[in-house]
Amino acid sequence: MNELRTDGLSGRRRGRSRRTRVVVAAAAIALVATSATACADDSSSGAEVTLLTHDSFELPEPVLDAFRQETGLALKIVKSGDAGQLASTVSLTPGAPKGDAVFGIDNTFASRPIDAGALEPYESPAAAGGAAEYAVPGAAGQLTAVDRGDVCLNIDNGWFESRSLTPPASFRDLTRPEFASLTAVTDPATSSPGTAFLLTTVGALGNGWQDYWKQVVAGGATVVSGWEVAYNQLFTAGEGRGDKPIVLSYASSPAATPGTSALLDSCFPQIEYIGILKGTRNSTGARKLVDFMLSPAVQKELPSSMYVYPVQRDTPLPAGWPARAEVPAWMSSLPPATIAENREMWLDQWRAAVGR
Template sequence: MTNVSTRLGAGAAVAALLPLLAACGGGDGDPSGDAADGGGTPGVVTLVTHDSFAVSDEVLAEFEASSGLTVEQVAPGDAGTLVNQLVLTKDAPLGDVVFGVDNTYATRAVDAGVLEPYQPADLDPQVAAYAPDELAGTLTPVDVGDVCLNLDDGWFAEHDVAPPTTLEDLTKPEYADLTVVTNPATSSPGLAFLLATVGAFGTDGWEDYWADLRDNGLKVSESWEDAYYVDFSGAGEGGQRPIALSYATSPAFTVSEDGGSSTTSAMLDTCFRQVEYAGVLAGAENPDGAQQLVDFLVSEAFQADVPGQMYMYPADPDVELPAAWQEFAPLADDPFQVPPADVDTHRDEWIEQWTATVIG
């Protein structure tokens, strides 16, 4: 995304090596570079990530200067595509570090053996708590966000329709043809929302809920970008649907010029909490540099950069957030949850069942 988030649907599964920043700091990929001045390991460290990874130039430059490393990026696509590529290239890894494996796919990455055990030694216990036991010691939490439905508040006021507040509301006749979501087979927010409905209605009830949504005029887009910018009326791009799947942080980016109000709001009773992790890839060519990069991703400098660059909450709860977030982008008090082991066991099955129910 350009101004709310770039949590895109799955892109092409072809990895393209792209420099994140040309000739920043002291590292230029030459082992004979200025590592002695920077005090770090010389050379290149390759970050494998999703399409939406972003960091301020100056923050990255400081890391490169102090470490003597040059960071390069491989971006295969969305979180699902990312993990698929990691598994497919396990014997010839695409890089040294991965960022963007989230809690809907994390156990698959760990079980496939694509990661080398590592976590920063001084990791804040509050940050470490975002990694359940099956991930602890292998994946390091970096950021957190709630995937939930967003409302175009102006549309509901203009049409004199009370806005929905619950998942069940969306199946009522007054909300027919108003909702757009993303496909869980091609979009990580789509999968997160599917899991929200599993958490809400249980394994015996979620399919019936989606059938009711389908019958009430649900639209499915392949990517977040399409759902938000093409279909959502609240994005200001001519969309026709006032209910769209996005993030709880999205309303902080539709605020008025004076900062006193937002034209959109999040349905905080529809959320699934997404956690994104970083880890060292097994077989990394530069394991020392990989560990330094993971340390950087949970450093104060990078964590403070997360809200403005990736529109997610930093995993570090002590980082100061943008002023608008407290009012317009709060996290849900009680997001829906599904145990990671259940996600790992049933993910493909649930996606197939969802496809059969909703798409046909």
């Protein structure tokens, strides 16, 4: 989303991820390049590209500085809440964008900016290396995949072991009060991981998904606004050392937080995209940024910085990472068009089920 992520690791780590996601307050962060000789395209207001993104965006400054060195363009990063908030911001300003490109809108929210006409099509030549396989159906070139992660429930195994308790074996076990009361999940109306987990229950449980949520919340589960609060404040293995040993995060989060694991039957795939904003004053620079996000330098850094998988084939992963961040063998999945068509209805039904 990653709300992908960050996780108690260093960057998004949505599981510090989704990724410490150590979050910098949602604000404009300028990575200033001092190249006075750099030139942007004729439609640009200067030698700068502005990227709108979510709070969990994190890449090392040397990697980002490479963009300036390669293109002569400064990169200004403006963070704007969770993926859902980001999608709303972009969708409300078609043709009059607050930046040149946007990164972090995921497959659960992709339909919003597409339907709003807020994106300028561009098919990066680099996408043939793997990103094209994750393209939004029927919207070629409007959003380019950059990374993928899988939203899953995470378990603090150490917490259960220290109390000689058996942890849940499936997301279905959360209907039992002894597990529900130990769980922190995120609101699907405000959090992209929350949306993903809602879709997991819709896809896996069919007509029984509303009863599932009624039981989980009645059993004492805590519902919060976003991933950062759930993982970094409430999770017993998170940075805040909270009191919830079960939390909604990512399948990759255990790579960042030793002693934890993911319930791999509870996962929903989350693809994060970059897109060019319609009305940008620097279309050429934005295209260069899309290409850059698919470059080997960025792709190989994604697992360590944001705890997500790269989309480009043959990108090396950190040593031991696949073993710690196991890819689910099965995932609930729904097409973006189906999500778009039913999202508001499902949210209304979810609110009714949990009494919010």
